[in-house]
Amino acid sequence: MAALSIREITSSDVPLIADYWTKSDPSFMESMGVDLLKIPERDELINMLGQQLDKPYSQKQSYALIWLIDGIPSGHSNINKIIFGEEAYMHLHLWNSPERKKGMGLNLVRMSLPQYFNNFNLRKLFCEPYALNVAPNRTLGKIGFDFVKRYRTIPGSLNFEQEVNRWELSVEKYNTLAKA
Secondary structure: OOOEEEEEOOHHHHHHHHHHHHHOOHHHHHHOOEOHHHOOOHHHHHHHHHOOOOOOHHHOOEEEEEEEEOOEEEEEEEEEEEEOOOEEEEEEEEOOHHHOOOOHHHHHHHHHHHHHHHHHOOOEEEEOOEOOOHHHHHHHHHHOOEEEEEEEEOOOOOEOOEEEEEEEEEHHHHHHHHHO
8 A cells, every 4th residue: 555645845846746737648637627728838837836835824825735655746735715714725636647546635635634724724625626527526525525516617727617516624524524
């Protein structure tokens, strides 16, 4: 069984995330609801991601955790639309297809939740995956997120208009799940 761990993003991780967005299989990106024409150039991504690294939590517009499998960076989770002390929106990304659909994402998300709730003093954490992307929707339900609704929107700056499922985890429910 693979050893799973997480850590905060460092400057050496930024090119890995940029490569994920610019070098992944186009059909995989589309299956996540990504509009390929909206993906910035690699250098622009590196600059955008790098700008957030040294900001205090209360001033971050985005925040990323690196997911490690057997000590190797293999994915990331991030939050954006952060309202410090209130809410944020979470995103989940395993970079390599052989590591997907093995249940590792479930455990990596569970490991990530304390960082989000504690570092940003969140009351609510949302996740809005593409409704047709089965894996994250299944994962969120298994973890204990509550399904709120399905609706049509452009969920992020890199997405096309799509049906998304809004999932929510309150700090109260998170605290209950963390004690279990």
